[in-house]
Amino acid sequence: MNSLAELRKNAARQITSPIVQVIRKSKVTPDSLTWIGLLINIAAGAIIAYNHLIIGGVLVLVSGLFDILDGALARSTNKTTRFGALLDSTFDRLSEAAIFVGLLILYLGKGEVLMPTLVSLAMVGSFVTSYVRARAEGLGLDCQTGLFTRAERVIILVLGLMFNPILVIVMAILVALSFVTVGQRMAYVWAETKTGKC
Secondary structure, three states, X not given: OOHHHHHHXXXXXXXXXXXXXXXXXXXXXXXXXXXXXXXXXXXXXXXXXXXXXXXXHXXXXXXXXXXXXXXXXXXXXXXXXXXXXXXXXXXXXXXHHHHHHHHHHHHHHOOOOHHHHXXXXXXXXXXXXXXXXXXXXXXXXXXXXXXXXXXHHHHHHHHHHHOHHHHXXXXXXXXXXXXXXXXXXXXXXXXXXXXXXX
16 A cells, blocks of 8 residues: 555544544444435535535535544444445445536536536546546455545545635646546556556
8 A cells, every 4th residue: 555545544543533432332333424424415515506615615524524434433343344335435426426516506507617617527537536446446456546535535625615716726626636546546557457466
């Protein structure tokens, strides 16, 4: 695992450990946290569509915490399952879609062209970034490489939502770095398969 991925995991562990110790004493399951995270993101998407971007940004940030907690709780309670992993990955994509659709509704309603284009490209970039990793892992490769994982996408999107004047710049950055990450992951898989490791 590369150092950046290790850094992300360590940071997430520092944030979640105290909270997980409290949650594990309850009857809350990892899958229920995954569902809550999705529902918060759907609500955020609807709120964003009505131009309440700051509130939407706060909700996306809160849902991001649930996204970290579900896996941490599963590992802490030895309740990791293959279905839980699938549910988490599927809901991550649905959560991203909810936010992007909310932004599309907002800016298409204003008759704009640039922002809907950037939002559409950001959505494609985000989905392809995740798809390349999933497909690589299906080939037996641990493809966590890349500059812009879901965590970074969520953070920069929240910043854009909470500081509306820079949202167009944030979306442009999101588009560019998502496709850079796609390229990095494709290059990684090409290198690994070329050397006969897979």
